Amino acid sequence: MPVMDEFREEREAIKNGSLSYKLKYIWDYYKWVILGTIAAILIIISIVKDVINTKDFIFYGLFLNAYSPIETVDAYMDEFAKEYELDTENYDVTLDATLSMTVDNYDEASMATINRIIASMSVGEMDFIAADPPVFDHYATQNAFSDLSTLLTAEQKEKLEPYFYYMDGAEADRRMNSDDAIAYTPKEYDHQDPSSMEKPILVGLYIQDSPSLSKMFVFKDTKTIYGIPASSKHQETAIQFIDYIFKE
Numbered sequence: 001m002p003v004m005d006e007f008r009e010e011r012e013a014i015k016n017g018s019l020s021y022k023l024k025y026i027w028d029y030y031k032w033v034i035l036g037t038i039a040a041i042l043i044i045i046s047i048v049k050d051v052i053n054t055k056d057f058i059f060y061g062l063f064l065n066a067y068s069p070i071e072t073v074d075a076y077m078d079e080f081a082k083e084y085e086l087d088t089e090n091y092d093v094t095l096d097a098t099l100s101m102t103v104d105n106y107d108e109a110s111m112a113t114i115n116r117i118i119a120s121m122s123v124g125e126m127d128f129i130a131a132d133p134p135v136f137d138h139y140a141t142q143n144a145f146s147d148l149s150t151l152l153t154a155e156q157k158e159k160l161e162p163y164f165y166y167m168d169g170a171e172a173d174r175r176m177n178s179d180d181a182i183a184y185t186p187k188e189y190d191h192q193d194p195s196s197m198e199k200p201i202l203v204g205l206y207i208q209d210s211p212s213l214s215k216m217f218v219f220k221d222t223k224t225i226y227g228i229p230a231s232s233k234h235q236e237t238a239i240q241f242i243d244y245i246f247k248e
Contacts, residue, residue, distance in 0.1 A: 058091030059237045060120070061128035065220035066136055066148050072216050073097050080244045083218035087209045097217065099129070105140045117242065126232040128241065130207060133191075134219030139185070139228045140167040141175045145203040145227040151239055161247065163206045165191050203227055210245045 059081075067210075073095050080086075081093040101113040118125035121144065131140065139145065152160065171186045194200030204225040207213060226245070228238045 009143050010089075013138055054090055056090075059093045059234050059241070060125055060126050061095055061116070061241075062099060062126070062129040062130065062215065063095060063097040063224075064129065064220075065100050066130070067218040067220075068216050070098075070099050076099070076212070076216055080241060083174045084237070084240050089151055100220075102134055103134050103183065121229050121231050124231045126229045127232045127234045127238045128226060129228040130224050132219070133223055134224040136165075136227060137186065137191075137205060138166070140203050140227065141172040143172055143176065144229055146194060146230045146232070146235060147201050147203065148228065149204070151228065151235060156239075156243070160205055160242070163209070163246075164202055165227075166187070166194045166200040166206035167191065167203050168197035169201045170197070172201075173199075190244065205242065207245055211243060212247070 077093050078088075081088045086093055099109075099113045099116065101110045103110075116141075117126065117129070129136070129145075131139075135216050148164075149157070168186075168189060171189075175186060187197050192206075194202075204227040206223055207226045208219060208222065208224045225243065230233055232238055
């Protein structure tokens with residue numbers, strides 16, 4: 001039978017066939033097109049939904065090399081947001097405790113974390129970083145953190161003085177002026193003794209003894225330092241978070 005005649009017969013059969021026959025025909029011949037269309041629609045809906053539901057950060061930071069269930073972290077930050085009346089209806093308040101990093105072995109996880117930190121700092125999205133001494137010092141000697149002596153009140157300084165972490169600004173200058181700032185190894189000194197430094201700058205606080213944190217987080221190192229990036233857009237909130245961490 002000629003192809004055109006066969007086509008006419010098939011068209012007549014479809015035209016005069018039952019609804020179930022028509023649906024079966026459409027499915028048999030167009031199911032992959034239908035499935036592809038449905039998948040494309042679902043993807044578009046998902047993207048639109050994510051865009052609509054995505055909020056800007058009103059407060060965002062990292063606990064590097066720390067371990068705690070996500071629901072515990074969320075509850076901790078929800079309580080902080082509630083206590084300081086942060087607008088969580090329109091903005092996100094987030095502590096990310098899922099990332100890890102080392103400075104002596106740049107594995108895949110460390111590189112991903114570094115890229116995340118660089119991106120967040122460059123747009124002022126990162127409001128605090130808490131990390132073990134090697135990691136924190138790595139960023140401190142690149143002048144990444146604010147001078148807390150200009151942000152803390154006299155009362156806060158008196159209360160928090162035992163937890164002060166200083167960096168030597170002169171050492172940071174030497175690092176930044178070296179041929180390879182990333183590979184530069186700063187000299188060792190007591191970060192709690194500013195008298196041992198040429199240009200001491202208060203850039204962090206030891207937070208591992210915080211009662212609330214010790215109950216909820218397990219840190220890789222015995223010491224963890226909290227710092228506020230110089231590029232942070234919410235430094236006032238980052239200072240409030242310090243009060244929250246050390247509240248009795």
